[in-house]
Amino acid sequence: AQTVTQSQPEMSVQEAETVTLSCTYDTSESDYYLFWYKQPPSRQMILVIRQEAYKQQNATENRFSVNFQKAAKSFSLKISDSQLGDAAMYFCAYKGSGGSNYKLTFGKGTLLTVNP
Amino acid sequence: DGGITQSPKYLFRKEGQNVTLSCEQNLNHDAMYWYRQDPGQGLRLIYYSQIVNDFQKGDIAEGYSVSREKKESFPLTVTSAQKNPTAFYLCASSERTGYNSPLHFGNGTRLTVT
Numbered sequence: 001a002q003t004v005t006q007s008q009p010e011m012s013v014q015e016a017e018t019v020t021l022s023c024t025y026d027t028s029e030s031d032y033y034l035f036w037y038k039q040p041p042s043r044q045m046i047l048v049i050r051q052e053a054y055k056q057q058n059a060t061e062n063r064f065s066v067n068f069q070k071a072a073k074s075f076s077l078k079i080s081d082s083q084l085g086d087a088a089m090y091f092c093a094y095k096g097s098g099g100s101n102y103k104l105t106f107g108k109g110t111l112l113t114v115n116p
Numbered sequence: 117d118g119g120i121t122q123s124p125k126y127l128f129r130k131e132g133q134n135v136t137l138s139c140e141q142n143l144n145h146d147a148m149y150w151y152r153q154d155p156g157q158g159l160r161l162i163y164y165s166q167i168v169n170d171f172q173k174g175d176i177a178e179g180y181s182v183s184r185e186k187k188e189s190f191p192l193t194v195t196s197a198q199k200n201p202t203a204f205y206l207c208a209s210s211e212r213t214g215y216n217s218p219l220h221f222g223n224g225t226r227l228t229v230t
Contacts, residue, residue, distance in 0.1 A: 004158070033216055045159075045206060045221035052216065091158060095216075102147065102166065103174070104208075104219050106158030 002027045004094050006107035013082045014115050020067075021077045021110045023092030031097040034068065034075045035104070040088040048090070051075065079112075087114045118143045120222035122207050127227045129201075137192045137225045139207035148190035149208040149219065152176060159206060165190055166212075194227065201229045 003026045013019035025034070036048040051059045051068050058066050063083075067076045079086055092107040120141045129135045141148065147166050151159040161174030165184040179198025184190055190209075194201045204226050208219040 009156075033218075035218060037221075042223070043204065044223045045208075045219075047218050047220070050218060102164055102172075103161055104149075104159075106160075108156065108158045 002029075002094050002096055002105050004092050004105050004107040006090075006092055006110050008110045009108075010111045010113070012113040012115060013079070015082055015084060017082055018078060018080045019082055019112065021079075021090050021092075021112065023075045023077070023107060025073050025075065025092070025094050027073070027094065027096060029096045029098050033095045034066075035093040035095070036064070036066070036075075036077045037091045037093060037106075038086075038088045039091065039109070040085075045091070049077070082114050084114050084116060087112055120207055120209055120220060122205075122222035122225050125223065125225060127225055129227070129229050131229055132196045133229075134196060135194050135201075135227065135229075137194070137205055137207075137227070139190045139192065139222060140188055141190075141207075141209045141220075141222075142188060143209055143211075143220065144187070145209035145220070146187070146212050147210045147217070148184065149210075150174075150180070150182065150190070150192045151206045151208065153204040153206060153224075162192065162205075194229075201227060203227060 035050045038046045049061045063080045089109045094105045123138045149164045150162040163182045165171040181193045206224045207222045210217040
């Protein structure tokens with residue numbers, strides 16, 4: 001079974017600085033998607049960024065980018081120029097291409113605090 | 117605007133009572149899901165449905181039931197058999213169940229059972 005591990009329960013960053021959130025996963029599949037979701041205090045889950053395993057180029061969405069290392073099964077999220085509105089719980093998630101392609105498997109989350 | 121609506125936002129029930137959480141989507145998505153979130157945990161899959169009149173158990177289906185009579189609606193019933201029903205419940209949908217189809221989430225329902 002696929003597992004997703006976020007080793008940092010909490011992180012903090014100063015406003016305008018850069019922070020990197022870590023995520024590792026375990027899978028035997030060769031093709032899959034990886035996602036980062038943000039859950040602010042409102043508790044709605046918001047898709048931040050996604051990466052297909054077959055694409056070598058790291059995904060970027062404005063101030064958010066990923067460092068995808070397929071061999072190491074690592075998928076970190078970098079937030080540049082951090083803003084107060086970035087404060088949230090961040091979840092890394094995996095979706096495989098095999099028999100469990102319906103299922104999004106989540107890590108336990110990293111709580112990000114942004115200090116003014 | 118298209119989206120997923122969960123109601124109510126907060127729900128209180130006495131132990132031993134069944135309770136139904138509502139989830140409606142107007143995104144014309146085929147697949148719908150129910151996840152449970154507990155403090156310090158990620159999201160865990162309760163049930164999912166790929167098409168109307170079909171649904172499958174997820175990882176923690178015991179004590180829960182669902183129906184999918186309409187494409188837009190996927191209500192979740194928390195039965196008295198669920199031993200720890202107090203949690204935050206999130207409904208989601210995706211265009212299809214394929215691996216390249218991201219999930220879109222509702223705002224959630226906080227259920228408290230005393």
